[in-house]
Amino acid sequence: MGGATGSKRVPRAVREQQMLDAGVRAFARSGYQNASMDDIAELAGVSKPLVYLYLNSKEELFTACIRREAAALVTAVRAAVERDAQLWSGLSGFFAHAAEHPEGWTLLHVQARTHGQPYAREVAAMRAEIVEFVTQLIGAAAREHARGAARARTLAGTEVSGLAHALVGAAESLADWAGDGRAGGHSAQEAAATLMNFAWAGLGNLLQGTGWSPDRVG
Template sequence: MGAVKSKRMPRAVREQQMLDAAVQTFGQRGYRSASMDEIADLAGVSKPLVYLYLNSKEDLFTACIRREAAALTAAVRAGVQQDLPADRQLWDGLRAFFTHTAQNPDGWAVLHLQARTHGEPFAAEFAAMREEIVAFVTQLIVVAAREAHRDPSLPEREVAGLAEALVGAAESLAAWANATPGVSARQAATTLMNFAWAGLGDLMEGRPWSEHGSAGSPG
């Protein structure tokens, strides 16, 4: 009997293998230090094949950013059920965010540490993902205002600021949690929820913080 020929791996599968290897290498070594030789070796392919599929180191890095950004935003959206109360939606979104970043530390490093710091067009790819998440969080805040039976349209600038602050806090906390042994995704989500919802809850109930109302403010 003749030897059974192995099936040729589909291009899409092979490309994902290369992206997996690239995300791991870029995430752990950084964009500047990572080499195409390392990525090819880790993927189990030749370096010319990596270039054939993904053109250049810059294009490969861009493909990694896009893939990891899409996976993160999809995870956050999938984690939120729109028919639940606003606080539960926010909690589920945070938990989905921290779970994904904890399970994919190299991907988060590519997005949070590498893409933002190596100039255009990489920073623009990260900014596009961030803008989508901020828009999603903005809608959660609007829902919270509506549930509180107040004017559902908080001042646009205030809502935008709250969403930016919340997303920024989540990004920093995810980086800290991934670098701190023993901090689970649920713990990180709980920390931010306790920090954020106490303030949001007061705001929605008509009790915003005021400089003049603070006990420590000068008379």
């Protein structure tokens, strides 16, 4: 009932993936505490003891879910970046993956951060990896900008870091927004474009020293 397949006697590796699927879905929907092992077992179409036999405990199951989703997201972003090393590609890959795996994205963005150290650390590591990508891409974008500009200053480390964090935060918020129905069906591409618009101009401003400053009105 509600179970994945009706098939019996499935090899372990396959069952484990089914269980992780169920875990991701249940945790994303109900949160760590509210998703019971009974729910997850039923969703996976197996009995509870089998879940314990393969994944040992609720905590380990949660960790395994987070790890799988984090790895998938990082892989998606990395692949996008490796195609052409553009900020646009990275953002686009990120939004596309988040849109295609809304439960995985919710698990990482909403659920995993809520629960103590072990999980939050896992997600923080993934986020750091993505921030690192973005930082590199901002560097590349800065060089691109500089080529087409008369004079350009060099960005300080914390400037780039702050920028990267702002960008990732904006991306996360937009991913949520796009994931909701509330955005009126805006696509991953549009979200990426909106953000690029923002980032590109902000970057240019920053490089040319024409940026906004507190004593300016606005």
